[in-house]
Amino acid sequence: METLKVVVVDDTIVYRKIVGDVLKAIPGVEVVGTANNGKIALSKIAAFAPDLITLDIEMPEMNGIEVLQELHKLPSPPKVIMLSTLTQQGSEMTIRALELGAFDFVPKPDDGTMAENMLKVKQALEPIVNALKRQQATRFNLRSKLSSQVPLKKTDPKPAISKMPLVPRVHLKTKSEIIGIGISTGGPNALTRMIPMLPADFKTPILIVQHMPPMFTASLANSLNNKSKLEVKEAEDGDVILPGRVLIAPGGKQMKIVAGGDGISRKIKITDDPPENSCRPSVDYLFRSIAQHYVGRATGVIMTGMGSDGSKGLALMKKNGSQVIAQDEATCTVFGMPKEPIESGIVDVIAPLDKIADEIVKTVNF
Numbered sequence: 422m423e424t425l426k427v428v429v430v431d432d433t434i435v436y437r438k439i440v441g442d443v444l445k446a447i448p449g450v451e452v453v454g455t456a457n458n459g460k461i462a463l464s465k466i467a468a469f470a471p472d473l474i475t476l477d478i479e480m481p482e483m484n485g486i487e488v489l490q491e492l493h494k495l496p497s498p499p500k501v502i503m504l505s506t507l508t509q510q511g512s513e514m515t516i517r518a519l520e521l522g523a524f525d526f527v528p529k530p531d532d533g534t535m536a537e538n539m540l541k542v543k544q545a546l547e548p549i550v551n552a553l554k555r556q557q558a559t560r561f562n563l564r565s566k567l568s569s570q571v572p573l574k575k576t577d578p579k580p581a582i583s584k585m586p587l588v589p590r591v592h593l594k595t596k597s598e599i600i601g602i603g604i605s606t607g608g609p610n611a612l613t614r615m616i617p618m619l620p621a622d623f624k625t626p627i628l629i630v631q632h633m634p635p636m637f638t639a640s641l642a643n644s645l646n647n648k649s650k651l652e653v654k655e656a657e658d659g660d661v662i663l664p665g666r667v668l669i670a671p672g673g674k675q676m677k678i679v680a681g682g683d684g685i686s687r688k689i690k691i692t693d694d695p696p697e698n699s700c701r702p703s704v705d706y707l708f709r710s711i712a713q714h715y716v717g718r719a720t721g722v723i724m725t726g727m728g729s730d731g732s733k734g735l736a737l738m739k740k741n742g743s744q745v746i747a748q749d750e751a752t753c754t755v756f757g758m759p760k761e762p763i764e765s766g767i768v769d770v771i772a773p774l775d776k777i778a779d780e781i782v783k784t785v786n787f
Contacts, residue, residue, distance in 0.1 A: 425554055428454045428469060430462040430488070431477040431504060436529065440475050440504065443543045447550055459483025463491055466499065473500045473553060475546075476523070478514045486514060489521045500524045500553055502546070505637075507531050512640040519609035520644065524754065525549045528634055552606070552727050552755055597720040597744060597784040599662065600625055601711045603704030603735070605632040605726025607754025609641055611774055613648060616667065618778035621650035624664040625785045628656075628676070628689075628711070630704045632726065635673040642669045658691040670702035677710035687714055698730040704758070708734025717742030720784040722777065723768075724748040726758035732765075739767040746770045746780050 427444050429452060431437045437455050444450050453469045456462040458480045466474065478485040485503060492498040503526035505515040515526050527545040530538040604611060608631045619627075631641060639655045645667070646653040656668040656676055670676035671691060679690040697703035704723075708731060711719050721738045723731050725748055739745050745768045747759040752774040762768050772780045 423557060424449055424451045425473060425550070425557055426451050426453045426469060426471040428452075428456065428462065428465050428471045428474045428499075430456045430459070430465075430474055430480075430485075432457050432480040433477075435535070436477070436504065439535070439539050439542050440546070443539060443546055444475075444550065446543075447547060447554075449554055450550060459485065459488040459491075462488055466492075466495075471499045472557065473502065473524075473550070475502045475504055475527075476518075477504045478511055478518065479506065484514075486517055486521070489518055489523060493522070502527060502549055504529055507634075507636065509636065509640070512637045513644075515637060516609055516640045516644050520613045522610055524553070525606050548727065549606070552757075556755075595718055596786070597625060597715075598718040599711060599715050600627040600720045600722065600781055600784075601708055601738070602627065602629045602722040602724065603708065603726070603731035603758060604629065604724040605700075605728065605730070605755075605758060607725035608632070609644075610754070611725050611748070611752075612641070612645060614774060615778050616645050616651070616653065617649045618775075619649070619651055619781065622665075623651060623782065623785075626662045626664060627651075627667040628662075628670070628678075628707060629667065630670045630676065630702045630707050630731075632700055632702070632730070633672040635671065638669050638672040642667075645669075656689045656691065658689065660689040662687045662689065670707065673701060675706045676702055677707060678714045679710070680714070698728060700728075700730045704731030705734035708738055712737040712741045712743065715743070719743040720746065720781060722746045722748075722781065723759045723762055724774075724777070725753040725755055727755045728757050729761050731758050732761040735762050736765070736767055744769050744784050746772060746777060746784075748777060749773050 429441050441452050444452050454465040456465050460483050476485045501523040503518045503523050505511050505526045506529050530541045642653050642655040653667040675692045675694045677690050678687050681688050697705050721735045721743050747763050747768040749771050750756040770780050
């Protein structure tokens with residue numbers, strides 16, 4: 422298997438050491454260079470052709486956003502993991518970076534000893550790097566398999582092209598009255614493309630769980646609100662679920678639906694309940710409450726992300742009559758969260774990213 426080559430970019434020597442030491446301890450990873458600003462980073466990328474760079478957001482001379490914009494000009498740019506400060510400016514710039522195609526981000530601890538901060542970075546960075554390694558191994562194995570195959574003779578017929586069959590749509594007896602979306606790695610970029618595709622007259626509420634820490638979900642909601650025809654906001658405890666409003670679960674909290682005082686309306690409950698699937702907010706946590714309060718009147722959407730959060734809640738929604746839409750493998754940054762629902766057969770529609778908004782609209786307009 423090929424080694425994952427990494428360049429570490431940060432303007433502080435402390436974080437270059439922390440991130441470098443964490444990466445060096447991961448089997449199959451080689452740190453091939455470091456840089457303390459964006460301009461030097463670009464020269465190191467040109468020299469070493471890394472598979473991955475860890476990139477600080479706020480740097481002198483050329484910041485992380487500017488580096489990302491330059492990387493877009495390369496024919497085969499490296500994957501990028503952002504190192505983000507836990508500030509409002511840091512969160513806003515991080516969302517911009519993710520919208521520009523950064524793979525994921527790791528928050529910089531803002532207090533603690535060197536050893537404590539190294540552990541926090543390790544716990545956040547290692548799963549992301551291992552996901553990238555798995556992607557690299559899959560590509561490597563595919564190339565090896567293709568290169569070992571005997572070339573077809575000119576007289577041989579062309580091999581059949583296999584495609585994953587689309588699961589036929591199963592219509593509900595009534596249209597969906599709520600949309601639940603679960604998403605993680607690659608989410609900000611995917612949501613930035615998908616949510617603005619929903620029409621201004623879309624009257625069904627949408628609840629989103631995007632795996633993110635506190636502060637970053639507010640920046641994501643503000644960014645989407647500025648780009649979309651619908652109102653998008655970070656959910657608050659007691660928010661009434663209104664037509665055409667998009668609510669994003671706040672980072673570090675759990676979000677569920679509860680009945681209003683009149684027994685008819687539904688509202689948002691934000692809690693400090695424990696993480697599920699190591700996630701807070703958790704997709705499963707939200708989807709269970711949708712299954713309970715909107716029997717036969719909901720749509721569950723599972724999109725790009727690592728892990729399997731959302732699978733159990735989606736299965737319960739399906740059991741209670743919901744329609745289920747999954748993002749296809751080809752357009753996922755990481756084909757983790759949609760994989761199990763698709764393979765278990767509970768998905769009604771498998772769609773590429775650019776078709777998901779259309780599929781959502783179909784569940785409320787028949």
